[in-house]
Amino acid sequence: MAVSPRLAGAHGDQTHAHNPLAELLALGRPLIMGILNVTPDSFSDGGRFLDPSGALDHARRMIAEGADILDIGAESTRPYGGAVPVPMEEEIRRLTPVLPQAVALRVPVSIDTMKAEVADWAIAAGAAIINDVWGLQREAAMAGVAARWGVPVIVMHNREHADPSLDIIAEIAEFFARSLEIAAHAGLPRKQIVLDPGIGFGKTAEQSMIAIARLRELKSFGLPILVGASRKRFIARISPASPDHRLGGSVAAHLAAVSNGAAIIRTHDVAETAQALRVAAAIEAVQ
Ligand code: HH2
16 A cells, blocks of 8 residues: 555654553453444444444443453444445544543553554554554554554454365464564564454354364464454354344353453453453452
């Protein structure tokens, strides 16, 4: 892609020197990332939080329920296809009345975007983390934006089409290795990276489950791992239910992910997830 003068230029001293994500990860308990989609078409909550005041109410509610991080997205990634591409200007237009106000709630905000320009805008507006569902491999400028601002990046595994014949863990590990090379080349320190197997993205239902079951193998990178299984379709393959009725399956998947080493859980249902994680940890503690 053509790199805009803004992305190519330096931001001077304007980097985010302290890393709130590192501070949270040091707490040594699983973190909860609450999802805030300001989109008309997200697969489970599209259209619910397009109105800025409704979006901010939802952000406040998630913080009260125990969200450690807010993940704000303005373009649906629709893991199962059918996402309507959103021009950069429209993505920023949707974020403008929500993201800076969410930053003011004093919980680290992550920007869920595939576009370097949007990430750059969001960090300038106070976001502290970039969440790239193409793991720095879609837009060449993304790694440079993260490096210049000094912010952490969530590198998610993705592929255009599922291939049932793949050893999905080997495929994910190869993808991560490429992303880490891109990051290193851009001058983005390895310690700024969080890895995410990308549940539901370019995977069969079975491969999504394998990614959770064999999550420990991805710990060999020595980096924190995020898992987002919330309301995803593989749950309905086991126990048919519409996205709004997949809470039980989401909690089960997230508990399995945490017991296999996940450090961050991305969820629509913060209160229930926080309760489940606390109870699981309390049971573990009395063993
Ligand atoms: N899943 C979605 C979007 N962004 N980011 C990361 N790092 N990991 C994920 O698993 C992930 C993600 C899809 O969920 P949702 O945001 O609810 O839907 P949509 O993309 O349709 O808005």
